[in-house]
Amino acid sequence: MAEPILKWAGGKRQLLDPLYARFPASYDRYHEPFVGGGALFFDLEPDAGTINDANPRLVSLYETVRDDPDALIERLESFDDPESDPDPTLPYADTTQRGRDVDNYYYQQRARFNDRPYTGEFDPIEEAALLVYLNRTCYNGLYRENADGGFNVPIGRYADPDWVKRDRIRRASDALAAVDVHGRDFEYVLEAADPGDLVYFDPPYEPMSTTADFTEYSADGFDRSDQARLLDVASELDERGVSVILSNSGVMYEPYADAGFNVDTVGATRAINSDGDGRDEVDEVIATTVSEAEWSGDGQRSLSTFDGD
Template sequence: MAEPILKWAGGKRQLLDELYARFPSAFGRYHEPFVGGGAVFFDLEPARATVNDANPRLVNFYEQVRDRPDELIARLTSLDDPQSDPDPDLPHAEETARDREVDSYYYQQRARFNRRPYEGEFDPLEEAALLLYLNRTCYNGLYRENADGGFNVPIGRYADPDWVRRDRIRRASDLLADAEIRNADFAYVLDVAEPGDLVYFDPPYEPMSATANFNEYSASGFDREDQRRLLDVAGELDEAGVWVVLSNSGVMYDAYAEAGFRVDREDATRAINSDADGRDAVDEIVATNVPPAERREAGQRELPDF
C-alpha cells in the first residue's frame, strides 16, 4: 500500500473511514483537486486519477516522485543532519538573502529553497528534495509560506529524522505513474470529470473562528469567495451526474445542506498544532451526493471500477 510522503496541514488520515463510508460502491475515474499530502489518494490507490494542487512546489514534488524516484532518493541521501554546520560549498553558508545569520545546515537549506526560483538555473529535482528534507526536519512537520511565498518554519527537534523516505517514494511513484498531475484551479475538474466519476474535495477549511485561520499553507490562500465558487462547482458536478464527496469545517454545514447535499458532522484530531496538548478534536463536515443505497460497504478497502 502506498502511504503519504509528506506531513501536510489538514491531512485526512483520521477521517478515512468516515470518508470511505460515503464513497460510492463503484465509480469511474477518481479526481482530487486539493491533493495536499495525499492521505486519501495514497490509501485509496485508484487505478485512474487526476490529482491537483494550487501549490506549484508541491506539484513539482509529486512529478519528481513519479518520474525520477531513484534520482530523488539519491539527492535526499546526500543531504546532512539539520543540526550540522552549514556546507561551505553551497550558497547561503553564512547568511540568507536577507542578511540573516545562518547557524545550521537546516537554515542553509531553507535559504536555498526560498531562493531557488530566483537564483541560477532552476533544478526541479533539487527543489523536490529540499521540500521533503525541510518537511521532515522542520518544526512539527508544518508547511507554511509567508506572503512572499517563502517557507518560514523553524527547525524541529528530532533525535533521528528520516527525510529520505525511500520506500514511500518508490510505492508512491508506482501509483502516480497512472495519475495525471495538475497545478491548476480546482474548477479544472468541470472539464475532466464524467458522469459516474468520483470527485473528493478537501479544500483549505473555512475558519471556525476569527483566530482559527490556518488555511494559508500556500501564499495564495483560499478565501470566502473561493468557498462560494467551490460550492457552485460541487453543484454543477452533481447536476452532471458526477459523484461528489467533500470535507470542510463545521461552519459550512448549512451551505452544503441548503444546496441539497447530505451533510454529517465528524470529529477529527488535528495532527499539526503548535502545542501538542492542543491537538483536540475539531468540528468537521462530510458532504456528499451519494445516496446511502449507492455507498460502499463498511470496511471495504478496494473499490471496483466500471
C-alpha cells in the first residue's frame, strides 16, 4: 500500500472507509480528476486509469516521482535545515525575485520554488524536490499561492522535520507508473473514462459559509459555476455507464440528491482546518451513482496505520 507524499488541504484519509464501501463490487479503470495529495489513489493503487489536477507544480511532482524517484530522493537529501542560513552558492541567498529580504534557508528555497511563476524557468527535479521540502517544513503543511502564483506560506516550527521520506517516494512511484497523469481541467475525464470505469471526484469544497472557505487550493478559484459544471459532467458519465462517486461539503447535499444521486452525510475531521489550531468536525457528503445493491459494502483497509504527517 502506497501513501501520500504531501500534506494537502482536503486530504481524504478519514473518508476512505465510507468511500470504499460505495465502490462497485467490480469496475474496469479508476480515474481521479482532482487528485490533490491522492489519499485514496495512493491507498487504492489502481491497476489502470488516470489521475489529474489543475495545479501544474503538483502534476509535475507526480511525473518526477514516477519517472525519476532516485534523482528526487538524492536532491531532497541535499537540502539543509529550514532555519539555517541561506546557502550562498544558490540563487536568492539575499533577496527574492521581488526584492524581498531572505532571512534563512527556508525563504531562499521558497524563492527558488517560485522561479516558475516569476521567471517562467524551472528544472522539474529541483521544483519537485522543493515542493516536497516546503510542504514538510512550511507552516501547517499548507499549500497557498498569491495572485501571481507565488507560493507564500511562511516557515513552520518543527523539532525535527523529515522531508526525505524515501520509502514513500519509492512506493508512490510504483503506484503512479500504473496510470496516466494529466494536468488539465477535470472535464478531461469525459474523454478518458469508458463504460464500466469508476470516477472519484473530490473537488475544492463549496464553502459552508463565508468563514469556512476551503476553496483556496491555487490562484484559480473553483466557483459555483464550476460546481454546476461538475454536476453536469458527473451526470453525463452516469448516462454513459461510468460509475461516479463524489465528496463535497454539506451544502451540496440537495443539488446531488436532486440530480438523482445516492447521497449521505458523513462527519469528517479535516486534516487542515481554516485557522490551523484545532480539528473541526464539519459535515461532508458522499454522493454516488452506484446503487446500494452494487456497493462492495466493506471498507478495504484500516485507518490505524496512518501517522498523520
